[in-house]
Amino acid sequence: MDRNIYFVGVDVGSGSARAALVDKHGVVLKSAVKDLKTWKPKPGYYEQSSNDVWDCCERVIKDVTTGINSKQIKGIGFDATCSLVALDYNGNPISISETGNNEQNIIMWMDHRAHEEANSINKTGHEILKFVGGKVSLEMEMPKLLWLKKHLPQTWKKCGYFFDLPDFLTWKATGSLTRSLCSLVCKWNYECSTKTRGWNVSFLQEINLEDLVVDNFAKIGNKVLMPGELCGGLLPNVASSLGLLEDTPVATSIIDAHAGGLGMIGTIGDNINCDMSSRLSLICGTSTCHMAVNTKPILVNGIWGPYFSAMVPNMWLNEAGQSASGMLLDYVISSHPAGIELLRKYNTGDVRAHLKQLLQTMAKSKGYQDVSLLTRNFHMWPDFHGNRSPIADPTLTGMIVGLTINSSEDNLALLYLATVQALAYGTRHIIEALVQAGYEPFKSLLICGGLAKDPLFIQIQADSVGLPILKPHEKESVLLGSAILGACASQYFNNVETAIQNMGGKADVVKPTAHMKQFHDKKFKVFIKMFQDQMQYRNIMNDT
Structure with missing residues (x-):
């Protein structure tokens, strides 16, 4: 019997962490939210704490799974904003802020400090820029990394790992250093096509980030998985903290907006x-x-x-x-x-x-x-x-x-x-x-x-x-998208497409x-x- 099978979707947005308990039909049964801390030290600067983000994730996961038999939680999926997380060689937070506070170790997606760095990257005219509409955005990670190297050189030397926030969450949950293809391709200028896949060394060298090539790209990831692929199982200490089973499958993550797209794209509307x-x-x-x-x-x-x-x-x-x-x-x-x-x-x-x-x-x-x-x-x-x-x-x-x-x-x-x-x-x-x-x-x-x-x-x-606009009956499309990934990692559904078809649900149609x-x-x-x-x-x- 698979009547009582659940998946957990976790979404870290700009202002809050949320979690949802989702059934196999894509219905959100229970949700929880916890506000995040954000620092704004200067105009255009937005910083957060990875410790605070993870603490909030644990709280909301526990809120939606309390009272549920842990054996019925078959998979967990994470999504988050495409923000840059900096850790030292021991995996501890390291400050990306001019304040020097190690709690401020995330440069948020909306942070616009790396304007000059984005311009310098775009002036290279490197061929890889064609995959970002001709220009890298200062909201992406390479300009932010270049800013960090240029403005906080001593911090740069102490950084052991850089994560996109969605990948940081799966690392905290499983200990896996794998990265999501979604994050790397969309925000890190990682190449992926039907013919080519990997970091572009000439690009990193040309933009003065050649030190990221060292040790087979250890700081930025050398094993890349598709969203929904099994990233790993819950670590014993994390499972204990959450009240869930050790090795509960965790899916390779996705960016929050992309989770929303995933949660909606299979939605059915009348005559659409x-x-x-x-x-x-x-x-x-x-x-x-x-x-x-x-x-x-x-x-x-x-x-x-x-x-x-x-x-x-x-x-x-x-x-x-x-x-x-x-x-x-x-x-x-x-x-x-x-x-x-x-x-x-x-x-x-x-x-x-x-x-x-x-x-x-x-x-x-x-x-x-x-x-x-x-x-x-x-x-x-x-x-x-x-x-x-x-x-x-x-x-x-x-x-x-x-x-x-x-x-x-x-x-x-x-x-x-x-x-x-x-x-x-x-x-x-x-x-x-x-x-x-x-x-x-x-x-x-x-x-x-x-x-x-x-x-x-x-x-x-x-x-x-x-x-016409389709407005899904399931209002929490982002949380549904991350839960769909959890369902894939659990192998309840064989692939993302099948999960979308079974969990997408219906929508109201708003006509012009x-x-x-x-x-x-x-x-x-x-x-x-x-x-x-x-x-x-x-x-x-x-x-x-």
Whole structure:
């Protein structure tokens, strides 16, 4: 009998660690969350503690497995943000911070300190850069490693191991030094195609990181596994701490956004094409990641990839995104005088609900059928934290047109709406780049993450791109994705594809509002013009 078989999915996001108890049908039965510590020593610097991250993981795993027979927990999967973890030769945390505090040993994905290092890498024009849209991002690991070597040389000498955070978690759980193909290919410039697989020595030498080649790449990993492959079993001390069985299978990890893509991509919606390459997955949290898979490699300027087997085995992945989405919406609220007052009364979710109600009242008073019409003369370019895709320029900044001397709640509601729209136009900009490069037109979007709980955000995404959006019934797609990996490692399912088919579940379909197409087409023209104008301003100021 396999009626009571469970898998545990663990997700480490930007602000919290979460775990879920998931059954064989992909239903999340129980979940838990624990907030993480984050240091912000300078503007653009974001640091965390690997000790704190692991402690939080243990707590949430114990929370969801308490009262469950440990024999019924068949596999565990981990996902996490693509943040850089530094350890010494004994496996202890070592500071990556100028403060010297060893607890601050993680440079987060959103950390933008390595701007100069990213530029220097891109100036090499190395052939491998074609797999990251032509430019390495300062959010990736090689620029951060180069920053560490350049700015903290004594620390650099003491570093014995570097992990992407998802791989750090599997190492803590199993003691295995294996790395995930997902993390290395997507964030470490590791080569993987149908013909080539491995670290590119000439690239490491050319960017002044040749010391990572020493001892067969011991510091950055020399054994690489596919997400979902058996990484190892729980160590005795870890199993004892968690109250689980020693050697419980642990899957090779995956990046958090990719876990969301994995958890959604097999979702079934009424009358919606199920072909994976016809779908674009949006994982919307602090930032938004846009995941597209194809049977053939497609190079897209300004968009990462193609990465072979980085998310779905034997398919090529292109990864785009917006560096700030949920973070931007939070900032818009917290920096506005009316938002400051509202946050004293309500939590962030209730503030957003209040603003949506205001927008509906405002639209009704003007006789508008749709709230989006309120921003006919209010426009935003949303790159307050740089552009990840498809322009791939971290120096881009935000722009707003339509400001008045008005600090009312109504004004904040308009600003909030314009921000939601701008994020949707960013998705449309990414879709156009993918299709122009060779993707067939997409048939639908899939959406998960914190912003997927907002009906206004989803509807405006659908209206802006003119495509239906699938909203999975299982709201925790990221946790489901990591649990799918645990199911594969346990051998309950033979491979990732079978696990996706059996655990993917169903989705509600949100259709675009047909009569709003012309309005959003016009707004998108303004959106692109704002970018062009920003470039013109720079050219004027740089003209000698």
